[in-house]
Amino acid sequence: MPVARPETSDARVIVHVDMDCFYVQVEQRKQPELRGLPSAVVQYNEWQGGGLIAVSYEARKCGVKRSMRGDEAKAACPQIQLVQVPVARGKADLNLYRSAGSEVVSILAKSGKCERASIDEVYLDLTDAAESMLADAPPESLELIDEEVLKSHILGMNREDGDDFKESVRNWICREDADRRDKLLSCGIIIVAELRKQVLKETEFTCSAGIAHNKMLAKLASGMNKPAQQTVVPYAAVQELLSSLPIKKMKQLGGKLGTSLQTDLGVDTVGDLLQFSETKLQEHYGVNTGTWLWNIARGISGEEVQGRLLPKSHGSGKTFPGPRALKSLSTVQHWLNQLSEELSERLGSDLEQNKRIASTLTLHASAFRSKDSDSHKKFPSKSCPMRYGVTKIQEDAFNLFQAALREYMGSFGIKPQGNKLETWRITGLSVSASKIVDIPSGTSSIMRYFQSQPTVPSRSADGCVQGNVAMTASASEGCSEQRSTETQAAMPEVDTGVTYTLPNFENQDKDIDLVSEKDVVSCPSNEATDVSTQSESNKGTQTKRIGRKMNNSKEKNRGMPSIVDIFKNYNATPPSKQETQEDSTVSSASKRAKLSSSSHNSQVNQEVEESRETDWGYKTDEIDQSVFDELPVEIQRELRSFLRTNKQFNTGKSKGDGSTSSIAHYFPPLNR
DNA sequence: ACGGCTCAAACC
């Protein structure tokens, strides 16, 4: 739960931008014939017409609702146009929508601190811009006010008799006797109207926006008048707005906590919360949540807009409901391969576009066992250090799965023998990559090293699982004594043509050795290597091998910094700069923010504080030798020189300054 | 054991 700021006077200008039925709009842009028609986006139309994930406003008027099935939608609204989500590798592919969302973000991010809250939602902190406008060209000085501004909804606004709506809005915005906070909001209104027009012009997407003094209120407001409108919450309107607002409408209270408030405390509206003392709420829900509740009842929320334009993790998953549940290890492996492919591809794009690498791979699965009481026990998640390259991700994911499966079965008291009819089913699989850090600029060979790991499998190896599933140092730890027969027995193969071979644990050491050598080594020393060519020939690469032999699986990485740890540390710069590429000047507002709020990046900040800001960089000799040894010598050299010089430009994120374009020259795009 | 697929964050 976000820690609320005790401050009562919050003069920030916070905006929540929400795209209108976003997926539909994306499809309508692609297929303009659909514009204005009742339409919806569905995924997987095999079963009952597929599930709706976005519904146009025309279709909503016909009574079509999200979370209807395609067939129901057709019944409710026969003229409805159903568009399918693209499918790749047998699963829904959301990349189209993701990149459309990025288009929007990159426009909005120019206006102030920007947080990408979801694929189609953004928070903005426009305090600085609003203050500037108020100083330079306050609304009351403007003779012409844009039409879009005049269409704004202002909560609690007194509509004077005789005036039409737009006149009232104009008067409110331009009135000179307004509170300073209202004047800031007025500036926000004008700026946001302009931003929304710009988004429409450059992306063809409409959006709605809420403008208020904090995120909570802005979010509430953005949903009040849709589509393509904006709503403002002046300070004076807060109490009335909240007093009658159903408690479950509040963000974070839509789930169990909200239900508990209703049933345990008899709280139905946010206003009802006002009766309870802070300590009372803390008794029920703990100190943090209690204080948070006490504050939001009063419209107080100190949550900062995070300066973050990019996601902190990437995931690829699929569910296998009911009869489709996976019954064999080989089908699990098949799907993990598909999911890993997608993940790898997205990691490749992230590396290419944002120069970031992920450092942790996590596998999630859900399982059940039919005909048993304890049937739905949690299937454990497992993670391991991230290695780049499709096949490595596939191997690691599969090994993680097997480790988790063993643990899962163990918790039931497994029967190593047969039991073929006691069937386990896998109903969901997902792989995700997290702990993503920036790669510092000026380390081109490091970049190339990661890019040299193919993100998609070469044609020849595509689809089929090749011979032996090699154990890897990263994912096989912790299940080293696993017997293959156990796994085999628990997940008998039944239903696919895909063949696989179980990991050969006997020769584990050899396998690791082979894999790690082949994998670690392949970094071309010449500069003009085409990435695609390189990927194809990856296997046969005649690279000289460098690096430590990892022929002992017990030799763990624990305690030794890895290459990504170095980047992580590099990224943990003193909090003088926001995480976006924005070149924002440090404003009085952000100074204020720093003083009064405890940052969410506490761990990062702590590290920084402990190691002192002036001394945050690694010294070369502080890095474990084995870290270097893992890498091709060329990278070792570059890394060394990077570490030597980075203190001179330790302002944090690699700054643009023209080096960006030369970087782009160094890194040709991957082929898909 | 159908809403599928993502994400973030708190918690322990």
Added chain:
DNA sequence: TGGTTTGAG
């Protein structure tokens, strides 16, 4: 920490 849980769109 990693893993779990919750909540959101």
